[in-house]
Amino acid sequence: MPMDLSKVPVFILCGGLGTRLKEETEFRPKPMVPIGPQPILWHIMRHYARYGFKRFVLCLGFKAEVIKQYFLHYYQMNSDFTVELATSNVTVESAGHNDDWHVTLAYTGELTMTGARIAKAAHRYLDGAEHFAVTYGDGVTNADLADEFTFHKKNGKIGTILAVNPPSRFGELKTDGDLVEQFAEKPEFQDKWINGGYFFFRRDFLKYVDTAESCVLERQPLAALARDRQLAMYKHDGFWAAMDTQRERDYLNELWAKGNAPWAINEARPEGSIVQT
16 A cells, blocks of 8 residues: 655654764754755755655754754745834745645753654654654765665564665775785775664664663664664665764765765655555
């Protein structure tokens, strides 16, 4: 039976301190660091929406007020409007966007770890959904998220993780004694897969997380899910990048400025997609 992806909640982890990008996060949470004219959070949500996902729950913590203000004023700030100064009446002349997202801003604690943020927000806002998505507020990809969700449902496991095979951060040297035989600036680890941060879970996953602040998604919950053979891997060998450092921020901005941002130019299914289940 077809499933409307706009009904699948997407929980985005937006509450971390972002200490490795301190020059930016002194003033705003990392998901609000801009790539081009919009924060990286907007790029992530836009990519989900391209495949038909429109229900977002933002798990807030550090500097939550910055993200709340952004969405409170999103309509006006992305539209032309007229202000009557004598009355403060505002008339929107033309909407500058067509985003029909449903965005819930859920405060989940200042120092709460990732697993606990999911548990707290899901307890309040998962409602009756059988499946939900989870991602971080600092990574972009051109992965086909509708296809990953179809894989997740067909596989029948509790969880599915996007596995990526990125290039090394450092140059690889192949040597013969003291001689360099081959140099690769950014080699790919052909047989190595890492967590790409785009998950799908069945609601049964909530048994693996709890609301204690110390619950870290990437530790006991995912380790237990793998031990129970309930964590499937959806391999993606296309573009993926996380923004942990100033250098990575600059790299993403350079791609955007050149009109060569793979997460933005990927032509996918139109919004409002239906997947077969």
